[in-house]
Amino acid sequence: MKYQHIFTGFLTFVVLLISSCGKKDAELPEAAPAISGIEAEYYVVVRDSIQLTPVIASRVDSIVWVVNGVRVANALQYTFQAPVNPAVHSVIIMAYNSGNVFQKVVQITTGRYRNWEIKAHAVLTLQASSKFAGKNDVKWEVLSAPSHLYRLWPGKDTAQFIAMERGAYQLLVSSAELTDTLLVTVRQPVQAPSPYISKVFDYLPAPGQFVNELPRYDVGDTYETMVGKVNKQLAGENPVMITLGGWGGYVVVGFDHTIVNVAGKRDFRIQGNAFGAAANPRPNAPFGGSCEPGIVMVAYDRNKNGKPDEDEWYEIKGSGSFSAESEPWYSAAVSNKSDVRTFRNYEMTYNRPATEMPDSAPVNSFTRISNYISWADNQGQQGYKIKNAFHAQSYYPLWVKDNAITYKGIRLANNAIDESKQGSYYVLYAFRYGYVDNYPNGHDNSGIDIDWAIDKNGNKVNLPGIDFVKVYNGTDQENGWLGEASTEIGRGEDLHLLKADIATVHP
Template sequence: MNMRQYLSRILATLAILLLAGCTECGPEEPLPEPPVITLDSPTSVYTVKAGREIEICPRYENAGEATFTWRLDNEVLGTGPTLKFASERSGRYYITLTVTNRGGTDEEELRIDVLDLTPPTISLPGSDKGFTVLLGSELSLNPQVASALETAFRWTLDGKPVGDERNYVFSATERGDYVLRLDTRNEDGSDSIEFPVHVRSAAEIGFAWTFEQSSYNVSVGRTIRIRVLDVENAFDAVYTWSVDGKAVQESDSPEYAYAAEREGTHAVKLEMKNGFLTASQLFTVNVCPAEGTYYRPRSGSSQVFCNKVYEFLPAPGQFVNERCTATTMEEACAYAESCLAQKSYVSLGGFGGCLVVGFDHSIDNDGDYNIAITGNAFDGSSEPGIVWVMQDENGDGLPNDTWYELRGSEYGKEETLRDYAVTYYRPSAPKMNVAWSDNRGQSGTIEYLGAFHQQDYYYPAWVAADSYTLRGPCLKSRSYDQSGNGTYWVNPAFDWGYADNFSPVDRLTDDGNYNAAPADNHFKISNAVTFDGRAADLKYIDFVKIQVAVNQQCGWLGEVSTEVFGVKDFNMTK
């Protein structure tokens, strides 16, 4: 073998070895596409009841050789493509899902809302005592039921099934005593109530009435109204009014206009007679000295802001009991005083909720704006409150004299209800809507908004009774759902004369207040009117009351509720 052949053979061998080596290594394998997670909830939010299990099953792309990790804070909950989750404790749980392969990582955060169990607890005001019905009339029963969705209802009358809807109308053609029962059931539990219904003739029906007060204070020369409220079963009643033992009015009218002509204490008696019975009520009228006797002039140390809260009685609402832990009216007033002193707000709840404040001096009526009340209205968010004023007519420093309404733009309109009253009923269990009924035959609820305000009860904790009634003028609501699907509610303004109202007139500014900051509405004492709509002609006032003027629920936004941040003597800031 010559040298050339030897070299050729060596080169051929090397080529074969190189070819063999390349064949063993092969071409480099490409990286896979990174994984992609698609949750099976478009909102990334899941809901499950406490103690029950939910399985989350996302869809994946490029996850054939991927690893899966589900984490709650620093705890690993699972390492598979699906997750089964359960918790005995209600709340919101934020979970991170991480999927990784050689090509990369994808990550999604999801939320699981664990809700309290909601058995169909029944609340039916009045059922604890039963109902009495006039023979030939109907009794509409409209119970409030927690978690009424997917709940089965069963009404029985004397043990026999009579209905399977939530509401039931009872009627009977014969006088007697009946037993009604309602049973409810859903996946979370059951509840039942049973109560008597007494069907009676007109002669047997009990007469009832109530009164605003039994004692009145009024300055000499003025006229007040004494009246009966919430009359039941009066039928053909005749009302006789006497003053100091002398009959002064006999008619079918349950009210009397008392003219305060002589100073001193006077006795007023009302007697009601119908074909079945007689009832009577005594009143005391303290006719006080003339206006101005107890006027308190402003001094150098007088404060611009109110310095005392005398009453804080909101209607039920989403902010009630949330920050305030009061269990007595005294504690509630102290809480409200503290809020106003810090320029923080107090919420007055639904219709009729009120706040009564006083000043360390009398506020003069100069014919212009004299009072400023701070709310947080902005364009599209007005929650109007009617304003009332009072003089300290008897000089005892307490708001126990005569209230005068400050006329606003809706005063006297046909759609504005006078003497409107709403009765609110304590819920029978935590986290329930608050039922109400009005003196126009309507009923409804202040809705429990657990996603935003989770205190157990929206019914004021400092109201000891199981029901209470709030009364006053009611404006026709202007609220509407602009979105059409419940997501965007608008509360338009009224023209003028109301607290927490985006008025183009009495705000005295063009600022849009888009940040919902505290902002004033302004009021004239000269707009005060008497009970019959006449000008009150007050020279000054000592007390102010703000009262929610609309009965309106706005879906997820909740009840229309006047907010008050402060009340000022505007004369001192002009």
């Protein structure tokens, strides 16, 4: 009987405990509703309307809309009708459920200007209103902007606009007494763009002393494998240097956004490993040392397919793209009997080496094989590239199955001078501007201005920005014990995203 009372008491306690827990569970507060899918700011032309449809997380009992302090609706969505006069309006969205309320405040600006909205780094094509039809003197200009990091390319009835900073840009379209004012609202993309290379699309170095080493070729590697290796080495903030080999060797890279072509500024940089000579014996010599200029091609992703198409490429016109006569070292190179010719439509074919066996009687201390890789160009010239004593691997890209590779492009004047006159001290002088691996990375002249772009006929082109960059070695020269001049490539940079403000030069 005693134990029965104890058991009955214990059972009563358990029942009360369970009942208490159930009551507590039932009294847990419901999750508050959350509002998304609505921007913090909108612009609406007077007499126009905008429908606001929020996305509500969690259960909701009621949604109340308050405009300028007045309750105007109780509904899942609301259509705001802009009045006839410009003003700034406050819209409060309040979502209720049991014991909870969540609100979001939206500012709607109304004005008489037609409004356009784009994301930063996106190109917007603006269309003039019908009242400008048939006018030949239509002008486009920016009246006000929150930043100078934008570009407006005016046409006749249309204009292209791109900006990288958020905010409102006021534009004027005019023709004689006719005027229209446009407002372009730029918003930041959901994911912030990276200032660095995001992808490598193509890679084919020409034969050279660092090929198959930078990056390393492993037996069995294919073209796809090597492009993947280069992508791993170049993408991002902390890349590993790669080589382009001899003349014509190239790499094609892309960014995850359109780099804005800002007027009067240099827009991007592809780093190399150029440096100045420490003990150049020439008095008052211009800058030089190890300057191995890579020619730059750029492409704007006009059709937005995410890859560089052949008809989108334009040349960056560097200071020596047509002639080296204006370079400060030109007369010295002529006196040195250097080949200072510039070829605009140059082609060179390299042949796979017949042997990797060293010469039995080397011609000098730095030559391993004298007649190593045979070559011929479209100027009637031919010869052999040597294999030096410092790099024993094959200089021919081993993942290429073809026994000959032909490269096409511009061949720049030779910029190397043996200042020792004895083959011991070569100085490779810098071109004034427009190339990669031509100046040290911290120098302003390593920056590239998209406004230097020209078409295949040498005509200036107007690009709002660029998405892709191709770099290829622009010189064909052997420098004694130093070996061939080979462009090396490192980090790619959007100078505007990195807050680098570098003034341009005008060719």
